[in-house]
Amino acid sequence: MRYYSYFPGCSAESTGLGLGLSTEAIAAPLDIELVELEDWNCCGSTPYGSLDDEESIVVAARNLALAEKSGFDLVTPCSSCYVTLAGANRHLQERPKLMTQVNEALAVAGLEYKGSIRVRHLVDVLYNDVTPEFIAGEVKNRLDGLKVAPYYGCQLVRPRYGLDDTEHPHTLDDLVECLGAEAVNFPMKARCCGGSLTISEEKNVLELTRKILQSAAQNGSQCIVTPCPLCQTNLDAYQSRINARFRADFKIPVLFITQLIGLALGLEAKSLGLDTNIVSPREVLDYIYNRINYVTTHPTEERE
């Protein structure tokens, strides 16, 4: 059994409920214990950092200080939390002056951060600690023949924390393939989906997400998987708007990688939060459980 401090992040309890549920569901079968941080707070995400860099680091550092008590690696399934927490951690470890200032702020709450913990993304843990070989051994329901587009998004691999190649990452591909599924050629796999700009710049974000869906559809994928709750929301919840805006007919379920792993481990769909997905994953489930293959359900060309 491996132990980690667990930081679910706000999304995993709201818009990305499926991520939170499926992460917790697959932990036990994969022999890992995720000990949720007691009284964790929002990581601050990207908006706070753009307003006040140092204050936003205090917000993130509070979580780091809480995690330091147990000394385990701090794991989050959310790419945005990962970038924020890992970035703050790196700043604090490399800038002693900032560390002193931040600790002054933390002292008000009776906390202190010494800079000793590692912040890791769940994909990092699944890939490097649990390993695809181990997961393959635990698979109860092989996903043979399922065509999956592994979508990394931008934050998992960029900025660089050494997890994977920024332009041509492979960790998700390997995780998908260890389940028996086929990771399709997907050139847009590390492109930005637009993130939280859906709120302020919807037009531009729809354009970005359209390209991603198009690339996944062109290569025959039955579903997209991603670890990131922001990407999942943009691709899943906004798919109907993309269809309306570009007069397209996309119907690609967007699953969390943890949901796909859960299905392969033989866990129940509902326990993985698959009922919270907006584009119905029904056809994927039919394929996995009943081997029903709905051929050419996805458009490869846009309608004029």
Place this chain on the structure above:
Amino acid sequence: MEPRIGVFICHCGSNIAGTVDVEDVARFARGLESVVVACDYRFMCSDPGQELIKKDIKEFNLNRVVVASCSPTMHEPTFRRAIQEAGLNPYFFEMANIREHVSWVTEDKEKATEKAKALVAAAVRRVYYHEPLEAREVDINPNTLVVGGGIAGIQAALKIADSGNKVYLVDKNPSIGGHMAQLDKTFPTLDCSACILTPKMTLAGSHPDIELLTYSEIEEVSGYVGNFKVKIRKKARYIDLGKCTGCGRCLEICPVRVPDEFEQGLGKRTAIYKPFAQAVPNKVLIDPENCLHLKGLAEGKDVCRLCQKGIEKKGIPGCETGAIDFEQKDEIIEVEVGAIIVATGFKLFDPGIIYQYGYGRLDNVYTSLEFERLVNSAGPTGGHIVLKDGSEPQRIALIHCVGSRDEQYHEYCSRVCCMYSMKFAHLIKEHTTAEVYEFYIDIRSFGKGYEEFYNRVLEEGTVFIRGKPAEVTNIAETPEEEGKLVVQFEDTLIGEQRRLPVDMVVLSCGLEPRQDVEAVARLFNISRSADGFFMEKHPKLDPVATMTDGIFLAGCCQGPKDIPDTVAQASAAAAEALAMISRGKVEIEAATAVINEKLCTGCQLCKAVCPYSAISFDEDKKVCQVNEALCKGCGACVGGCPGDAISLSHYTNEQLLAQMEGALT
């Protein structure tokens, strides 16, 4: 004679005095045992500084001197000479390095001063035990070894050979010529590369004082300045060079076709082949990896041999001079030389690792060296710039700084890519009607005639876009992009993201150290700088020598450079080697190992560990002896001796322990 020590602290302008309280260090030194005088001065290495030392030696009757300043590599010879001029043995001197070891690496003034004091105390304690030594002179072998037969090696070899001294010119490839032989035109004058190189190659091949050893590699280097012994492996060519006339008939018979290295894999060659048309020596060789007969022999079969026998049915005869020898084996020869010039060149950066540029993945994305062959009239397309499908491109993008000026790959600028890219732009305009787009970060046209060439290319209508492309893709977003390569980039001059569909992309790849650079560095015992290239002794004032006496550098193995700079450096390396040769003798370090015969048990362990074969065993006395002329003072035997019978003069236990005590108290 009781030691009387003088301590001299250098400010080195503000280099040392800016961080170290030099006056305090001088005060501290005055309080040390046996120190008669201690003072500080702005520049100890200057004439007045040296005069100060000499004056104090006389005035205070000093017999030991400590200078606290820079690295001994920098100025130890200077100060040794100064005290020698004042009548002292030069070994009654010790240097404390308070610049590289203290002021340049410490910001805290207090800590820096503390450390400087410790180093001064260490030097004072050590110099107390110094003994007078005499430097020795040895004869210099007038032969020179040049490693690498590119333009650098050829130039150096010709200069030395022209003075009447013998040169061994070794190249691991079957022909000399190096990368320059692959180039089409040379910037900025547009001379044809082969036209200016081949005369030099031929000269090097026929020079009475140059022994050409192609298809050969250095196996082992031993000895020291003036007296190197070098083992060279001559790889089997399976051809008797004396009999081969280079007629080329065998090439027409050989049935094998494999990618041609000289053509960067764009063309094909046979298994028995000539590296290229103007090869020197102009002889063939057989590639054992691909020759059907040699592969068959390994399995005990006798197949093919068409080059030897000819094709009877068609009445084509085989090799008529009987030059083909399938039995040939590698041969190892040993040569003795006084100086070595390393001119092993560079390797082109492999852009395949930059996934987003599509090299090796997308058609019509080429490296610069491939493009040189593509545009060369002797190349695989006869000099026609064509796409994979044979059609002529309408639009070509040239991407600068691929692998250079990029922290992910190489931080340094490769110095030639801007200029060769602009040369390409000119050649494309000359050969085709295509539009040319140059994607650059900064244009570096620093050489003679280079800026003028840049202007010329601008006037010819080449479009320069300031921005490093993010990617080259075949995913079309608009109908115009269908079937094209699309360059996605930020035009930094207008601050916008843009896309440009093109037919061909040429990646202006940087230069990097060769794959075997580490092994070669070990072989010659030379160091490398952070960028991986071989390191010169001093970046400004000794750019050709290395830290190993008698070994010099020339060309791109020391760092990226263009042809004019390479030729200049090669000539400089030749001049350095010739200066040594004409001096005839070289002074070598006086510090040698001394064996105490009373303690020696004759176990001969020292003899086994000595890398210079300087230790022999005296059968009568049953003890080992050191040949001082051969000993380099490396100290391997001192550590190896189980009986503590060997000591190294100038590095005795007494001196080193005193130095440590000084630093710690």
